[in-house]
Amino acid sequence: MRNDLDIKKFSLGRLQANCYIVSAKGSHECVMIDPGDFAFEIESYLVDNDFSLKYILITHGHFDHIGGVDYFRDKFGAKVCVSIDDAAMLTNPAMNLSEFGFEKIISKDADILLMDGDNLSFGGDIIITTIYTPGHTPGGVCYKIEDVCFTGDTLFKESIGRTDLPGGDFNEIINSIKNKLFMLPDTTLVFPGHGDMTTIKDEKLRNPFVRLL
DSSP, X not given: OOTTEEXXXXXXXXXXXXXXXXXXXXXSEEEEEOOOSOOHHHHHHHHHTTOEEEEEEOSOOOXXXXXXXXXXXXXXXXXXXXXXXXXXXXXXXXXXXXXXXXXXXXXXXXXXXXXXXXXXEETTTEEEEEEEOTTSSTTOEEEEETTXXXXXXXXXXXXXXXXXXXXXXXXXXXXXXXXXXXXXXXXXXXXXXXXXXXXXXXXXXXXXXXXXX
């Protein structure tokens, strides 16, 4: 990982979804990825480090990744970004699955709708590249920042995201991983939506769903 990036991980909610704060050394700007719930420790981390939260980046619209969106947007004035194909999930508890046995999550509309290949920047010259990776949801995306990729529920350490939920498609998620994520350099660090960090190389070798023989 480039020396000018700091990544702080928080695991939130009943499903322990990973939320990440990515900051650029020498700058007070940072971005947040998938705030699945409010957590005082996240707010304290941002305040204690005098961070300016520029973007909240959503990998996909399921409830366990969006529960804290409005709180952090309103508190810190960040712009919420989501793919154009998952945008409706923010405001619809049936689509984000929160109405099925959980507290309903109804967020406001996103501020920025993203498409494949769209770029954002923070911290001066740090580029965020949107990579469309449908399969877990129709508009699931990953975010590449330097030599790091935040994969949401598309790619996990030695596993992949579920495709048996509404909008899921097994063939699509496999194609997304093989034709998009596995095209990244082998040394790319993978920070998934649940569980531990891995690398593209390790997943090519060890992931039983998509192992390249």
